[in-house]
Amino acid sequence: MNQIPLTVRRAIEITGLFFLGWIIVLGKGLLAPLLMAFFISIMLLPVYRFFRNRKMPEAVAIGLSLLAMIVVLGGIVWFFSSQISVLIRDFPTIQKNVMNHLNALSVWVGSHTPFSSQEQINFVKEQSNNLLNYAGTLLGGVAGGVTGTLIFLGLLPIYIFLLLFYRNLLLRFVFLWFPRDNHEKVEEILREMQVIIKSYLFGLLIQVTYMTVLLGGLLMIIGIKHALLIGIIFAFLNLIPYVGALLGNIIGVLLTLASSAEIWPIFVVLGTIAGVQFLDNNILMPRIVGSKVKINALATIVGVVVGGEIAGIAGMFLSLPIIAVLKVVFDRTDQFKQWGVLFGDERPTRSPMEVPVLRWNTKAIRQKLERENEIEPPHEGEKEEETKK
Incomplete structure (x- = not known):
């Protein structure tokens, strides 16, 4: 049988990638929770094996592993909500500080530009109306997004349980796709994937913990209000490469600006975030996750x-x-x-x-x-x- 020409093979690969991407877009509602469950189930394997080594039934070991995950996530949600409640209690002070900053900005704009205070007020009112209209449209989309999120969260534990329960069946399914001569290489790939995923995800869990403690603790010692909230928000957003760190800096600045009547805390927050991020990227994370x-x-x-x-x-x-x-x-x-x-x-x-x-x-x-x-x-x-x- 003649070998397929290289150009034809490359064309088939590109076509296959196109249709694969199309299938992923069409089935994202199914694939997103399934992929998340796959990664979490690999993370839960050591916990599951711990309970199985204690002679527990398989279903009970999986259930206890899921319970441990829910307790950890519940603790994170409780901590985050407690910090949000502190922020809400300080809302009158935040509102006062925001007005002071806006007035100071108005005075600066009036002294450096030809726009009068009345023109600035009219501009702010116009943009506020546009923002309210946009917010109304956004809330309509969020209502649909909440339903999707609830379905996602409802399917996640079910998928995790089934992936752990049927893991041997799924592994056999994978091996049956390949000739027996390739089974050794397939096994090597599967073991390597497991090692990498576990080291990466456990590293992220450790990273969130020490980033929250380190950043929040340093800001608290300096005297920045809502230090722990800034720390936990930045720690989670930092999990999104590049984009998350930028969003974390912006939210940290906005929280500091709203909570303080002075400007200097902003530079302190930015400097502390930069220092902690440098420590994380160059010293801590490479040692935890590895290379x-x-x-x-x-x-x-x-x-x-x-x-x-x-x-x-x-x-x-x-x-x-x-x-x-x-x-x-x-x-x-x-x-x-x-x-x-x-x-x-x-x-x-x-x-x-x-x-x-x-x-x-x-x-x-x-x-x-x-x-x-x-x-x-x-x-x-x-x-x-x-x-x-």
Whole structure:
């Protein structure tokens, strides 16, 4: 049988990607909770195995694992709501500070521009009316979004329970897709995916905790009002690569501006956030999550934007682990290695236009680039530990 020409193969790949994207967009209501449940179920595997080692029935072990997850999430929601209630109690003071800042801004604008106070008031009223009209439209969309969120949250524990209960059946389904000669490579990919997902998601959980404590604690010591609320909001938004940190800074500034009659706390908050983020990005997070898979910034930003367009906030959170899983699969398959290169951060120091060897698709070159970029594959010890479990 004649081999399919390379151009035809590439055309089939692009067409397949188009239809895959189309299916994802059409089925996002089903796929978003299912993917979230898949990642959470992998995170819950150590808890599930702990209960199973105590000779508990399988359904009971899964139920207790879900209960532990619900207790943790309930604690986070309670902490967040308690901080919001403190913010609501301070609303009269916040309203007064906002008016003071607006008056000061009006005086500054009047002294540096030809616009009078009356013209500024008319402009503010006009924009306020536009904002109210927009808010009405937005609330209509939110009402529909709340229903979707409730369905999402209702399906999530059911999917997690079923994925854990039928995990052996699903694994057998995966192996039956491939010839027996490829089963060893499939097993290697599955174990590597599990190690990466667990290290990444547990790292994010630890990151949220220490970012909240570190940022909130420092701001509290300095004397910034609503320090813990700023800390927890920034910690969760920071989980969204690049975009989340920007939103966290903006919300932190707005909360500080509304809660203080002075300007200097804003610079303190921005400086503290920058310092904590530098510590997180360069020291803490690399040690916690490790460097098993590195996704380049371009793929990360595009993935976050595409995930947000497809599934909103959930899609933005899921984008990075999905790209990491896809990269593991692409790197281990001969047909899709070029896509793994596109997602990865194994950046050559010289141009492939000048060094022809960098154009080759070989294991030795990939390993050399991984060493140069300090990217480590999952260690053999981790694989042996997963095997024992």
